Amino acid sequence: MDFETVKDLSSKYLFPNYGRLDLAFERGEGCYLYDAKGKQYLDTVAGIAVCSLGYSHPDWVKAMRDQVSHLVHVSNLYYVEEQAQLAQRLNTVTPDAITRTLFVNSGAEANEGAMKTAVRYTKRHKVLSAYNGFHGRTSAALGATAQKKYQETFEPLINEKTFGYFEYNDLESVKSLIDRDTACLLIEGIQGEGGVVCGTPEFLRGVRDLCTDYGVLMIVDEVQTGVGRTGKWWCMDNYGIVPDIITTAKGLAAGMPIGAIMTTDEIASVMTPGTHGTTFGGNPLVCASGCAVIDIINRNHILDNVSTVGAAWKKDLEALKAKHPGKIKDVRGMGFIIGVEMDSEETAAGVRKYMADHQVLVNVAHGKTVRLIPPLIFTMEQKDEFMRAFTAALE
Ligand SMILES: Cc1ncc(COP(=O)(O)O)c(C=O)c1O
Structure with a gap:
């Protein structure tokens, strides 16, 4: 189904209780989501800290298929x-x-x-x-x-x-x-x-x-x-x-x-x-x-991944804060729950929009904090991919 049809049906038949971005996804793989046109998005939201194994993890899919069939x-x-x-x-x-x-x-x-x-x-x-x-x-x-x-x-x-x-x-x-x-x-x-x-x-x-x-x-x-x-x-x-x-x-x-x-x-x-x-x-x-x-x-020793990539990510964000003290006010959290407090709600919303336009999904919590809660399998390379887009968004 194309995006406009999804949006029209949603406006007509669903409760209007969610403020949604103009995006819908058809499938996911690893830490990426794909829209109906096949456009790829790096996901640091993970369905709000839910998709711990990312999308379509092969071992998980197998376990689910086995279970559904019995x-x-x-x-x-x-x-x-x-x-x-x-x-x-x-x-x-x-x-x-x-x-x-x-x-x-x-x-x-x-x-x-x-x-x-x-x-x-x-x-x-x-x-x-x-x-x-x-x-x-x-x-x-x-x-x-x-x-x-x-x-x-x-x-x-x-x-x-x-x-x-x-x-x-x-x-x-x-x-x-x-x-x-x-x-x-x-x-x-x-x-x-x-x-x-x-x-x-x-x-x-x-x-x-x-x-x-x-x-x-x-x-x-x-x-x-x-x-x-x-x-x-x-x-x-x-x-x-x-x-x-x-x-x-x-x-x-x-x-x-x-x-x-x-x-x-x-x-x-x-x-x-x-x-x-x-x-x-x-x-x-x-x-x-x-x-x-x-x-x-x-x-798969996934907790080690969370600690290692999370610590490196926080370090990168702190270095970015030192470069942009006017825009980044604080970096908080541990592992894969990191908050980057921006100077205003407008900056946070602008960053989220810029990132989505550049195919990286981020979430904003409590108005002005960009909250990073990716799948627990998020890699060092994906952290770097995020940092390139985030740096560009600030600049
Ligand atoms: C700390 C905490 N407790 C409770 C909830 C509520 O969970 P649910 O939305 O599954 O009811 C949330 C949801 O974001 C949460 O972050």
């Missing part, structure tokens, strides 16, 4: 082999204390499930989270489910007095809010949507200690930073912090919709039959995809 979906009414296998694999890449997983369909759902788990485990009602953070956009499904059996024990979560917000990287702000009514504190190691703002080690470790002191569950939202994006399996591994609950989603199934809530035996034990669930969560196809992702990352 079983796509059953139900959590039965045991699901692929779900058990993915949970077992996650157990090998998470901290020792994190042993159990509940699969859902998205990042927002993972966070919802994590908060429900914390409220049930602690029997407390308050939830703390940071200003400038992002945890998803669901809000009201449980509130609208007017059946006592689903709402009871979670009622505090759907009460407007539930949430308290602290300043990120400000431990005093957390201290002023945390108390023995607090069930959990939900936090990102790097605020991705917030413009790639990194938590300092002192702050994150201080938060861990405060949570322990007050019996508050520390939920680390690794929806964007998890599954190798920072060069370690989990962003918190860079700080030696073990959360009580880890949530993840985006990169885990390389493009299949998945979310996961991971925690300890003890915390998971409160989620008895009937307390939580979802129809599609952890179906055979998405879990086979997750297994393939973990196996391919391990087999």
Whole structure:
């Protein structure tokens, strides 16, 4: 279908809730996307940190073909082999204390499930989270489910007095809010949507200690930073912090919709039959995809690639910042989540447009930060290709 037809049909039949660029893609291979005319684009967006293995990775395609040909979906009414296998694999890449997983369909759902788990485990009602953070956009499904059996024990979560917000990287702000009514504190190691703002080690470790002191569950939202994006399996591994609950989603199934809530035996034990669930969560196809992702990352030493190319990329960007201090205000991040803060929203939008016109896709987060979140297989040569286009865009 030609682009104009896609655009016309979209304007006519879809909700107008997304602001889209004038682009549509027909296929992808490695770190490149191709439009209907065969024009090639280098992709540093990866479907917003989702396409961890890039596009059409041959081993992943094979695993998906095998799975589709024998079983796509059953139900959590039965045991699901692929779900058990993915949970077992996650157990090998998470901290020792994190042993159990509940699969859902998205990042927002993972966070919802994590908060429900914390409220049930602690029997407390308050939830703390940071200003400038992002945890998803669901809000009201449980509130609208007017059946006592689903709402009871979670009622505090759907009460407007539930949430308290602290300043990120400000431990005093957390201290002023945390108390023995607090069930959990939900936090990102790097605020991705917030413009790639990194938590300092002192702050994150201080938060861990405060949570322990007050019996508050520390939920680390690794929806964007998890599954190798920072060069370690989990962003918190860079700080030696073990959360009580880890949530993840985006990169885990390389493009299949998945979310996961991971925690300890003890915390998971409160989620008895009937307390939580979802129809599609952890179906055979998405879990086979997750297994393939973990196996391919391990087999091909992809985390090493993220660390090496990511560090070189940050160095190149810092050198460019030294040349253009008026336009680049800051370079932040680690591995393959790098934010380049521009001097204004106009500059960031101009860079994104110039790059797209020159066949390189970049994303802008929080107005003026160019956010680089490519597939984890992005190579040194592709980093150089990006830098040539980015330098030209600035000049
Ligand atoms: C840190 C973080 N948490 C949660 C979400 C929500 O995930 P989803 O869009 O899959 O619901 C996102 C999405 O960007 C995210 O970056």
